[in-house]
Amino acid sequence: MSFMKTTKLAVAAVAALAATASMALAQGKTLRVVMHSDLKIVDPIWTTAYIVRNHGYMIYDTLFSQDESGAIKPQMAEKHEVSADQLTHTITLRDGLAWHDGAPVTAEDCTASIKRWGARDSVGQKLMSFVDTIAAADAKTIVIKLKSPTGLVLLGLGKPSSNVPFMMPKRVADTDPTKQIEDFTGSGPFIFKKDEWKPGDKTVYLKNEKYKPRAEPASGLAGGKVVKVDRVEWRAISDQQQIANALLAGEIDFVEQPKHDLVPLYKKDPNIVVKDYSPLGNQYVFRMNWTQPPFNNPKVRQAIFYAFNQKDFLDGVIGNPEYYKECKAMFICGTALATEKGMEDKFTSNFAKAKELLKEGGYDGSPIVLMQSTDLDVLTNLAPVAKSLLEKAGFKVDMQSMDWQTLVGRRVKKDAPSAGGWNAALTSWVAADVTNPISAAFLNASCEKAAWGWPCDEGIEKLRDEFARATDPAKQKAIAEAIQVRVSEVGTHVYLGQWYQPQAHHKRVVGFLSTPAPAFWNVELK
Amino acid sequence: MFAFILKRLLATIPVMLIVAVFVFLMLRLTPNDPAAIIAGDTASAEQVAQIRASLGLDKPILQQFVIWFTRLLQGDLGESFFFKKTVASLIADRIEPTLSLSILTILLAISVAVPLGVLAAYKHGTWVDRIVMGFSVMGFSVPAFVIGYVLIYIFSIQLNWLPVQGYQRIGEGVGGWLYRLVLPSLTLAVIYVALIARMTRTSMLEVLGEDYIRTARAKGQSERVVLFRHALRNAAVPIVTVIGIGVALLIGGVVVTESVFTIPGLGRLTVDAVLARDFPTIQAVILLFSFVYVMVNLLVDVAYTFLDPRIRY
Numbered sequence: 001m002s003f004m005k006t007t008k009l010a011v012a013a014v015a016a017l018a019a020t021a022s023m024a025l026a027q028g029k030t031l032r033v034v035m036h037s038d039l040k041i042v043d044p045i046w047t048t049a050y051i052v053r054n055h056g057y058m059i060y061d062t063l064f065s066q067d068e069s070g071a072i073k074p075q076m077a078e079k080h081e082v083s084a085d086q087l088t089h090t091i092t093l094r095d096g097l098a099w100h101d102g103a104p105v106t107a108e109d110c111t112a113s114i115k116r117w118g119a120r121d122s123v124g125q126k127l128m129s130f131v132d133t134i135a136a137a138d139a140k141t142i143v144i145k146l147k148s149p150t151g152l153v154l155l156g157l158g159k160p161s162s163n164v165p166f167m168m169p170k171r172v173a174d175t176d177p178t179k180q181i182e183d184f185t186g187s188g189p190f191i192f193k194k195d196e197w198k199p200g201d202k203t204v205y206l207k208n209e210k211y212k213p214r215a216e217p218a219s220g221l222a223g224g225k226v227v228k229v230d231r232v233e234w235r236a237i238s239d240q241q242q243i244a245n246a247l248l249a250g251e252i253d254f255v256e257q258p259k260h261d262l263v264p265l266y267k268k269d270p271n272i273v274v275k276d277y278s279p280l281g282n283q284y285v286f287r288m289n290w291t292q293p294p295f296n297n298p299k300v301r302q303a304i305f306y307a308f309n310q311k312d313f314l315d316g317v318i319g320n321p322e323y324y325k326e327c328k329a330m331f332i333c334g335t336a337l338a339t340e341k342g343m344e345d346k347f348t349s350n351f352a353k354a355k356e357l358l359k360e361g362g363y364d365g366s367p368i369v370l371m372q373s374t375d376l377d378v379l380t381n382l383a384p385v386a387k388s389l390l391e392k393a394g395f396k397v398d399m400q401s402m403d404w405q406t407l408v409g410r411r412v413k414k415d416a417p418s419a420g421g422w423n424a425a426l427t428s429w430v431a432a433d434v435t436n437p438i439s440a441a442f443l444n445a446s447c448e449k450a451a452w453g454w455p456c457d458e459g460i461e462k463l464r465d466e467f468a469r470a471t472d473p474a475k476q477k478a479i480a481e482a483i484q485v486r487v488s489e490v491g492t493h494v495y496l497g498q499w500y501q502p503q504a505h506h507k508r509v510v511g512f513l514s515t516p517a518p519a520f521w522n523v524e525l526k
Numbered sequence: 527m528f529a530f531i532l533k534r535l536l537a538t539i540p541v542m543l544i545v546a547v548f549v550f551l552m553l554r555l556t557p558n559d560p561a562a563i564i565a566g567d568t569a570s571a572e573q574v575a576q577i578r579a580s581l582g583l584d585k586p587i588l589q590q591f592v593i594w595f596t597r598l599l600q601g602d603l604g605e606s607f608f609f610k611k612t613v614a615s616l617i618a619d620r621i622e623p624t625l626s627l628s629i630l631t632i633l634l635a636i637s638v639a640v641p642l643g644v645l646a647a648y649k650h651g652t653w654v655d656r657i658v659m660g661f662s663v664m665g666f667s668v669p670a671f672v673i674g675y676v677l678i679y680i681f682s683i684q685l686n687w688l689p690v691q692g693y694q695r696i697g698e699g700v701g702g703w704l705y706r707l708v709l710p711s712l713t714l715a716v717i718y719v720a721l722i723a724r725m726t727r728t729s730m731l732e733v734l735g736e737d738y739i740r741t742a743r744a745k746g747q748s749e750r751v752v753l754f755r756h757a758l759r760n761a762a763v764p765i766v767t768v769i770g771i772g773v774a775l776l777i778g779g780v781v782v783t784e785s786v787f788t789i790p791g792l793g794r795l796t797v798d799a800v801l802a803r804d805f806p807t808i809q810a811v812i813l814l815f816s817f818v819y820v821m822v823n824l825l826v827d828v829a830y831t832f833l834d835p836r837i838r839y
Contacts, residue, residue, distance in 0.1 A: 251692070406558065409558045409562050
């Protein structure tokens, strides 16, 4: 017997054994997916990490949800009424809502959930500053009484991205917001299989057979969440080449974030579909540290708007114009608050103007410490492009390379750059997070309490408060425009265009919805 | 012998203590902030500070060390910052895949490398010797992840014989367990085969020139008996030493191989913990690896007495 024959026989024998062994496991329709990260933390209120938000959408439900057009629609809510003085919001829960343990969802559960979310989330905190009381009028009715009118009730409770106001049973929602929950009972379309959760290996969700979807067809995150598979397994594969190999070999069904460089490889296979299911995409951002020179000077920060152009960044990282868009609207092109006000002459790499501003700002030529993340493909090339453009504008740049987690650890340090601090860094947002001035974390200009970079501007804070008070969409738009103009003057951050992350899946998997966070209801295996 | 083992066991205490202090300080003195990682991109400074306090990272380093070390002495490895599980349970969960991979690799490596080394020594200077040594050099030179990708391309993508990734627990079926471990073990075994085959050849060459080998041949013993009973047994001490030393290579290889093949073992746990700056898990895993390494060396020393009766402790 030849060597090849012997090897083939041996492998066939092992494969036969494997097939028998896995038959029991393969029962039912199992959707095997690779998400952008492994699930380690399981409290979507405690952290803003996107993978935990995605986990939240599997097992929890929300009172309101955003549909495909961005409109906020009732989800767990049957109806929502606002009093004539706009100070009382009454939300009635729909019939048939139940927790995974069989207990009915009550208004008390929801009020506790809103309070916990309100203690953590940026929009939630702002909303809570308007709230007088939140109480359960009866088992199905939530009453929110406000001190003054605000447009944040629906905007907050229908918030699509981190932190999403997921509803939890009262006993869970009563957990101290600064501590992680330990009970993972939700009322969403899937049930978290805790005993099969192996961090670093897989996370398992089972279809919630008792879930009662809304009657409307699914649209975005709203509408009927009809589950068409028995089980979803999130497989923790970290290596992008291995993810591609596994999808091409049929070992997995869906990849949330295939590497852009590997997209042509996926597209070559007729069994693989490559499509972007997140229409808003993502936004690149350059953030300056306001507490350290030279970016403690508004003129120097303003110079960045003139030094940069978005195309260089997008070409340098994404490359394929099919997956990026230049956009001067801070609140994302195509959304209700999108505007170019204040930015008309920016992002043109007008180095002469940038140099003029640097001179006015008294920049002394000291090198700025620019942090570069080296291990995330969608970020790595941003810093070299920034360095090149900044140098052309007259900055001296000390680009320091490090892995992403080191960067994340360092960016919260307020020390001088020479003592382990920093001057500038780059990151990317899910666009759904920045579609209004309250949820956009980089617009928080409350000094010490702001996100890393710590901008400090009373003007922006006043405008954000005004936005929170506004209930009329036209007025909200006008305030958003004013905020963008103010940002162009003081420079909280510089946004560098929108990019899109296509997903890849086997053609036997159909029914993916257009959503800002991956949704696995409506998906079926043909 | 008993006194020797006891002495060596006691000697592990200062070694482990140094490792513990070193790992603890290394993690605390580098610019890492697990709280910022946990909080996520959109977190405010206040949220990051709250998480830092809840993890005890706002305390002075000395106080953190005392808390951790006191618990360690009580056998408590602490709780993972990320997984909301005790580090002990995380490690217990990950031991099986790593042990499976390591044992299969060692068995595969020894059963291939020792005969190859013996053959190369026996056929010294011939093309067989050159091929074995050529393979050995290649095995040393090519990184494990490259070997892994090449094997995946051939056996999984092109031939579709073996899976690309994943692990099946032995309790779910021996067939599936073996099926998923073939490629990772082969990948990891290459460097180990190279190391052991080379040492076996060198050691055998030395022994084959000894008088007692000539005597055995003169007595009419078959070449098989001469090689395996007389020569190999006397050449065994350096071979066992290199197998022991190779455990360090194996630990490094497990980290890479488990990551490439998505095996949820201790290697993958180490990578995940390092990337997430999960201090308690990193500390525990490094302590465990150090302990294993020290114990393997002790076992090698004990094995000498069985292989060479002249060695006494």
